[in-house]
Amino acid sequence: MASRRGSSSVTLPTGHTLAYTRTSEVDDLPHATKKKMADHLRRFETMFTMTPQRMRMIVEAFKDSLELGLSKSGQVPMIPTYVFGWPSGEETGEFLAVDLGGTNLRVCLVKLNGGGKFEITQAKYRLTEEQKQEDGEKLFDFCGKCLKAFTDSIVESGELSKDRILPLGFTFSYPCSQEKIDHGTLIRWTKGFGAPNTEGRDVVEMFRNSLSQHDVPAEVVALTCDTTGTLIASHYVNPDTKIACIFGTGCNAAYMERVRDIPKIAHLGIDPEAEMAINCEWGAFDSFEHEHLPRTKYDITIDETSNKPGEQAFEKLISGRYLGEILRLIICELIDEGVVFLGQNTYKIEIPYSFDTAFLSLMESDPTDELLMVIGIFSHFFALETTLAERQFFRALARLVGRRAARLSACGIAAIVSKMGYLEEGCSVGADGSLYNKYPGFADRIHEGLQDIFGEKGRNIVTHHAEDGSGIGSAIVAAMTKLRKDQGLYSNL
Ligand code: ADP
Numbered sequence: 001m002a003s004r005r006g007s008s009s010v011t012l013p014t015g016h017t018l019a020y021t022r023t024s025e026v027d028d029l030p031h032a033t034k035k036k037m038a039d040h041l042r043r044f045e046t047m048f049t050m051t052p053q054r055m056r057m058i059v060e061a062f063k064d065s066l067e068l069g070l071s072k073s074g075q076v077p078m079i080p081t082y083v084f085g086w087p088s089g090e091e092t093g094e095f096l097a098v099d100l101g102g103t104n105l106r107v108c109l110v111k112l113n114g115g116g117k118f119e120i121t122q123a124k125y126r127l128t129e130e131q132k133q134e135d136g137e138k139l140f141d142f143c144g145k146c147l148k149a150f151t152d153s154i155v156e157s158g159e160l161s162k163d164r165i166l167p168l169g170f171t172f173s174y175p176c177s178q179e180k181i182d183h184g185t186l187i188r189w190t191k192g193f194g195a196p197n198t199e200g201r202d203v204v205e206m207f208r209n210s211l212s213q214h215d216v217p218a219e220v221v222a223l224t225c226d227t228t229g230t231l232i233a234s235h236y237v238n239p240d241t242k243i244a245c246i247f248g249t250g251c252n253a254a255y256m257e258r259v260r261d262i263p264k265i266a267h268l269g270i271d272p273e274a275e276m277a278i279n280c281e282w283g284a285f286d287s288f289e290h291e292h293l294p295r296t297k298y299d300i301t302i303d304e305t306s307n308k309p310g311e312q313a314f315e316k317l318i319s320g321r322y323l324g325e326i327l328r329l330i331i332c333e334l335i336d337e338g339v340v341f342l343g344q345n346t347y348k349i350e351i352p353y354s355f356d357t358a359f360l361s362l363m364e365s366d367p368t369d370e371l372l373m374v375i376g377i378f379s380h381f382f383a384l385e386t387t388l389a390e391r392q393f394f395r396a397l398a399r400l401v402g403r404r405a406a407r408l409s410a411c412g413i414a415a416i417v418s419k420m421g422y423l424e425e426g427c428s429v430g431a432d433g434s435l436y437n438k439y440p441g442f443a444d445r446i447h448e449g450l451q452d453i454f455g456e457k458g459r460n461i462v463t464h465h466a467e468d469g470s471g472i473g474s475a476i477v478a479a480m481t482k483l484r485k486d487q488g489l490y491s492n493l
């Protein structure tokens with residue numbers, strides 16, 4: 001087939017620029033025929049497509065799980081956050097915010113100016129895979145060191161006066177059980193973390209120890225997760241926001257609940273009319289029985305070979321850490337069956353987790369007829385040659401995997417909407433994370449899913465790019481907590 005474009009260049013997520021020039025056709029290798037690829041595609045379409053009917057069943061089961069989690073500890077943890085109600089938008093002051101994310105450690109100086117306005121200065125430190133697995137004390141020691149370097153730098157630049165101690169909001173986005181806002185026992189690591197000697201311990205205490213060891217001028221006021229922070233930050237700027245979701249390395253949601261509807265904290269004696277943000281930790285949905293989610297054999301392999309088998313079933317079908325791996329497992333199966341890459345050296349693509357979810361984004365957004373981006377990904381990162389039929393097939397697979405993730409996400413959002421009765425009045429959903437922000441069409445597919453579930457009224461639920469939860473949100477939570485405690489309101493919580 002004649003090509004309209006002879007060459008092209010693309011910029012990859014690693015920052016590499018990749019130039020491709022058409023030189024020769026690759027039909028000297030034994031590639032699968034177009035027809036064969038189409039037959040395979042049909043098989044995967046059946047496996048990865050979810051009907052509206054199926055989605056509604058998932059929503060119902062999800063709703064039950066949310067309610068169970070609020071009444072006792074169920075599989076969806078539904079963690080009370082001790083963030084009481086919405087911010088007024090008039091919170092002010094200077095705060096530090098630290099986010100121990102799935103990929104980076106981020107530290108910020110946040111100035112809240114009131115009127116929904118703020119300023120932020122930040123630094124990011126990359127976390128290595130080793131750091132995620134080494135002793136928890138060491139991991140927190142690294143946080144202390146980075147924070148010290150950051151506070152030194154803002155003292156030097158004059159942004160922070162010497163000897164001033166700043167209130168700090170700590171964003172720690174792994175499921176913790178909290179008895180009060182400045183305390184949290186890690187239930188279990190997620191998102192590929194496995195640092196020993198941390199599960200079952202109070203991470204605020206570990207964090208405080210590292211701060212005092214490094215003489216960091218900060219006082220930890222509140223522990224939050226990125227999702228709760230996103231809920232609060234998005235509402236600070238856009239008061240229509242009622243739900244927040246994260247689609248990054250992991251996935252999660254938070255919303256505001258009436259205290260009277262959280263039976264498991266009845267013993268705390270909080271005014272039943274008060275409101276409290278709930279961190280759903282919804283990634284755990286359906287992890288016990290595996291009776292609701294449409295898991296394929298690839299999903300089961302991911303689960304069984306993960307460092308946490310049997311956990312985070314919902315997250316493993318949706319989040320950035322896993323989507324690339326799902327596609328990679330499918331490709332590896334086709335290699336084993338002799339369908340693709342016959343006669344080529346496939347060792348690179350056989351390395352677990354070598355296929356980043358960002359590649360799915362790039363494949364789906366490839367604007368060229370010849371799929372030059374897809375050529376680039378396979379040849380540059382995996383030393384594999386592809387035919388156009390194969391590239392179209394891989395792109396179609398990426399679409400199936402990405403679409404399923406978005407539609408399952410819609411099921412989770414629909415469960416909260418339905419539980420809280422937000423459908424008629426409508427609501428705004430603040431969403432963040434690289435998957436939501438960078439995967440082409442992810443938001444549209446969520447919206448389409450919501451309409452499949454709710455019909456026309458599904459249009460009342462709209463997601464939008466959220467405000468920065470782990471920086472701004474965490475600072476606002478620290479501000480709200482300081483205000484609350486200064487007023488003597490539930491100061492023990
Ligand atoms: P974190 O979860 O640490 O807060 P992010 O929100 O940036 O970080 O999410 C990181 C995840 O997003 C990784 O799993 C990565 O594979 C995925 N990702 C990064 N870039 C893209 C992209 N362009 N498209 C889709 N997924 C991406």
Ligand code: MG
Binds near residue numbers: 101102
């Ligand atoms: Mg994040």
